[in-house]
Amino acid sequence: MVAKIPSSGKGLSQRSGSSGGLVAYLEKEVQGQWFSFDREDVPAAEVTQTLDRNKRNLNRDADKYYQVILAPSQAELRHIGSDPEKLRDYTRAAMEQYAANFGKGIEGRDLVYFAKVEHERTTGPADRAVQVGDVARGQAKPGDQTHIHVLVSRTENLARYNERKQAGELDRKNPYHLSPLTNHKDTQRGVVMGGFERKQYSERVEQAFDQAFAYERPLTETFRYAHIMQHGTPEQCAALLVQASREQQAAQQRQVVQQAAPEQQAAVQQLTPEQRPALAVAAPAQAAQEPGPAQQPAVPEPPAPEQRRVRGLRR
CATH class of the missing domain: 3.30.930 (BirA Bifunctional Protein; domain 2)
Structure with missing residues (x-):
């Protein structure tokens, strides 16, 4: 402003x-x-x-x-x-x-x-563009x-x-x-x-x-920032640049998180009903460290005849 x-x-x-x-x-x-x-x-x-x-x-x-x-x-x-x-x-x-x-x-x-x-x-x-001849008045x-x-x-x-x-x-x-x-x-x-x-x-x-x-x-849009960058000491300008850089990094991180949330929700919507509850059970932090039950490969059960034969041997 x-x-x-x-x-x-x-x-x-x-x-x-x-x-x-x-x-x-x-x-x-x-x-x-x-x-x-x-x-x-x-x-x-x-x-x-x-x-x-x-x-x-x-x-x-x-x-x-x-x-x-x-x-x-x-x-x-x-x-x-x-x-x-x-x-x-x-x-x-x-x-x-x-x-x-x-x-x-x-x-x-x-x-x-x-x-x-x-x-x-x-x-x-x-206007600078007019002064250097890039744009006509x-x-x-x-x-x-x-x-x-x-x-x-x-x-x-x-x-x-x-x-x-x-x-x-x-x-x-x-x-x-x-x-x-x-x-x-x-x-x-x-x-x-x-x-x-x-x-x-x-x-x-x-x-x-x-x-x-x-x-x-943002800090870079404030009157204080513009005034100090134009009239401040080198030390004041340097400190303000560091502050602005940190603020910008924090804003970028928030933006990444905000953009990721809708994408995750859209991905869940594309899954079959059988897959959705399985993904919902595991928390994101846990899923990154240990695979949950939904992520482990299923182990097939032995065939029924072999189970009966084993029981017969034990007898």
Whole structure:
């Protein structure tokens, strides 16, 4: 799971004006189908209007909104069958983590955000294949490329803020301005309290997916693994590689056992009724060491006449 918060820039990355340009761009794949904290199928025009109106006490050049991109891996998408409803539920859980990560005691309902699921991605200048000339820019990427774009206002939900203030629940003079690009991280002193820890947010949204869908995430798919392999010391990287190798070996052993069980059952089903009980009696461990009664060759009994002749001699 990749949780990305692009920085502000030029063109569609410019966040100090209206959100209309980015909203219109995100209509390219399918029109409509925006959703929010508690709504579905929000029209694009309403998305732009609501985001642009939710601002107070911000300078003209200040960021008014931000974009959060949630990109599940193809393994994660297979795990949930790329179910749109599950992706929407997960997005709301990720935005709960977004709100909590500011350390200001706010929830998802205290945000103004709208999200949209997309299923296609194209190659861009940052892709290695484009840089080396193997792939042309703008080509569709293979595989399931489902991801989610979230546009979230920098200012907390003004309608909810005003309601809570009138009800006496808040004594703050102004609403919060929430920037995930701030350099403050859990600040306890000064003008800015709280902050936003981006690494912690990446880990939180990863854990939210695992808990919601019972996903057993391999070490090599974790944000921690990717971060340490890129920024860690040689000793940290070596230790992590050893841990990942052991985990992979254990997973392979479990897979072999799981695959063997159905094959054994299928083999039993192909046997005759007379053979099945005999195989079922002997445990696998015992069968490997000592042949059980069913595995020993049958000894024919002596013919009946010879038995009578022997008895006669004894007399």
